[in-house]
Amino acid sequence: MPPYNRLLIFFIVVFTLLVTFFHLWVFKDDPPHIVLEELYYIPLFLGAWFFGLKGAVITFMFVSLLYLPYLFGRWAIGFLGMADRILHLLFTGAFTFLVGFLIERDKKIRKQLEKDRYLSGLGQTAAAIVHDLKNPLITILGFARRLQKGKGDPEDGLQTIIGSASKMEEIVNDVLNFARPTLLTAKEEDLKGVVEQAVSLCQTRAGEAKITLSHELPAESVVISVDGLRLQRALINLITNAIEASREGQEVHVTLKPDNQKMLILVKDQGAGMDQETLENVFIPFFSKKTQGTGLGMAITKKVIDAHQGKIILHSRPNGGTEVRIELPLSRKPSG
Numbered sequence: 001m002p003p004y005n006r007l008l009i010f011f012i013v014v015f016t017l018l019v020t021f022f023h024l025w026v027f028k029d030d031p032p033h034i035v036l037e038e039l040y041y042i043p044l045f046l047g048a049w050f051f052g053l054k055g056a057v058i059t060f061m062f063v064s065l066l067y068l069p070y071l072f073g074r075w076a077i078g079f080l081g082m083a084d085r086i087l088h089l090l091f092t093g094a095f096t097f098l099v100g101f102l103i104e105r106d107k108k109i110r111k112q113l114e115k116d117r118y119l120s121g122l123g124q125t126a127a128a129i130v131h132d133l134k135n136p137l138i139t140i141l142g143f144a145r146r147l148q149k150g151k152g153d154p155e156d157g158l159q160t161i162i163g164s165a166s167k168m169e170e171i172v173n174d175v176l177n178f179a180r181p182t183l184l185t186a187k188e189e190d191l192k193g194v195v196e197q198a199v200s201l202c203q204t205r206a207g208e209a210k211i212t213l214s215h216e217l218p219a220e221s222v223v224i225s226v227d228g229l230r231l232q233r234a235l236i237n238l239i240t241n242a243i244e245a246s247r248e249g250q251e252v253h254v255t256l257k258p259d260n261q262k263m264l265i266l267v268k269d270q271g272a273g274m275d276q277e278t279l280e281n282v283f284i285p286f287f288s289k290k291t292q293g294t295g296l297g298m299a300i301t302k303k304v305i306d307a308h309q310g311k312i313i314l315h316s317r318p319n320g321g322t323e324v325r326i327e328l329p330l331s332r333k334p335s336g
Contacts, residue, residue, distance in 0.1 A: 008050055012043040012059060020066040037088065040067070044092060048099040052107060056100025060093055132171050136164035174296040178285060184227035184307050191222040191263060191328070195256045198235035202243065211246045213239070215254040222256070222263060224330055226308060234301040238267045238324050241297065245271030245322060258330075262310075265326040274316040282314060 019039045040063050047059030067089065143157040143164075199215045206213035235254075242252040246269050255266040274282065285299040305312045309329055316322035 005050070008046065012046055013062070016040065016043045016059075016063055016066060040092060041095065044096045045099060048096055048103055052104040053097070053100035056096045056103075060096040063092070064089060129171070129175060133168055136167045139164040174300070178296045178300050178303070184230060186225045186227050188223050189226050189228040191224055191226060192217050192256060193221075194226065194228045194232050195235060195254060195265060198232045198239060199254050201232075201236055202239040205240060206243050206252065209243055209246070210248040211243050212249075212251040213243070213254075214251060215256075217256050218258070222258070224263065224328065226328070227304075230304045231308065234304040235265065235267070237297045237301050242267055242269035242271065242322065242324075245269055245273070247271065259327070261330050263328045263330060265328070267324040267326075268321065269323075270321045273318045273320045273322055274314075275318050279314060279316055283312075 044056070044059055044063060048056035051058075067085075140161050143152070143160050146152045147154055147157045196215065196217060199213060203213055239252060239254060246252060250270040252267070252269045255264070255268070257264050257266075282298050283302045285296055302312055305326055305328075311325075311327040313325040313327075314322065315325070
């Protein structure tokens with residue numbers, strides 16, 4: 001049993017005994033005070049709320065056992081007094097059973113809803129993976145059959161098959177990377193170098209799209225504990241997204257700067273931006289409005305940033321560009 005539950009049971013028992021003590025000893029020469037009598041509802045409610053119907057019944061039996069002296073001895077003050085206390089027992093029993101029953105039912109409903117959400121998510125995931133794999137698979141089968149019949153240029157056909165197979169491999173790798181726990185290999189690295197390398201690796205793609213890719217870095221090194229390789233891949237994904245969202249002649253700007261006890265990495269573009277639906281769902285696996293990709297890039301990026309105990313925040317509006325803000329702590333080591 002978890003320590004929290006033990007503490008709660010201890011509180012219920014001690015509270016019930018204290019209420020009984022005030023009844024039997026402090027006010028032993030007076031009839032039971034109605035206020036103290038109603039205090040029994042507190043342990044009854046707690047027992048039902050935290051332990052369901054079984055906890056409610058056990059708590060009620062415990063409270064009723066301590067309440068029995070009020071039915072006899074000096075407190076037995078005639079038929080009406082006896083009827084009043086019996087009715088009190090019946091009402092508290094009905095209250096406890098009702099609360100316990102409702103709590104138990106609510107737990108079962110929530111458990112079923114969680115199961116339904118899990119199965120729904122599993123179905124959506126499977127559908128998304130099948131959808132992404134289907135197109136390259138159709139291409140491979142189509143060109144393989146053409147080559148089998150001796151149609152078309154064999155070299156072009158083989159290149160198309162290899163390209164489609166590479167796409168399938170990329171999809172499978174993305175799914176595996178997302179499914180695996182993000183275990184970091186953290187060490188003291190120059191964050192400035194990590195960002196600079198990520199920008200450098202994206203320059204070719206920016207040049208092909210005729211996008212200006214610039215960066216602004218501190219003059220001095222920024223040495224913190226990070227998994228440089230994973231962080232670099234996350235940054236490459238963000239910069240690539242910014243390039244793809246931009247139009248010819250626009251600029252993507254990457255900034256690294258200190259901010260109190262954390263370092264900020266900003267990736268800003270002047271591109272198409274995101275609507276509210278995309279902004280709210282951008283980190284959900286397989287959510288994507290692009291015709292290319294698996295929709296896992298941003299989900300994987302967020303996992304990497306979270307593993308570094310950092311934050312990733314997006315600001316965007318349609319046709320107003322997007323700014324991705326990454327906050328990495330300076331003083332805390334990342335998990336992994």
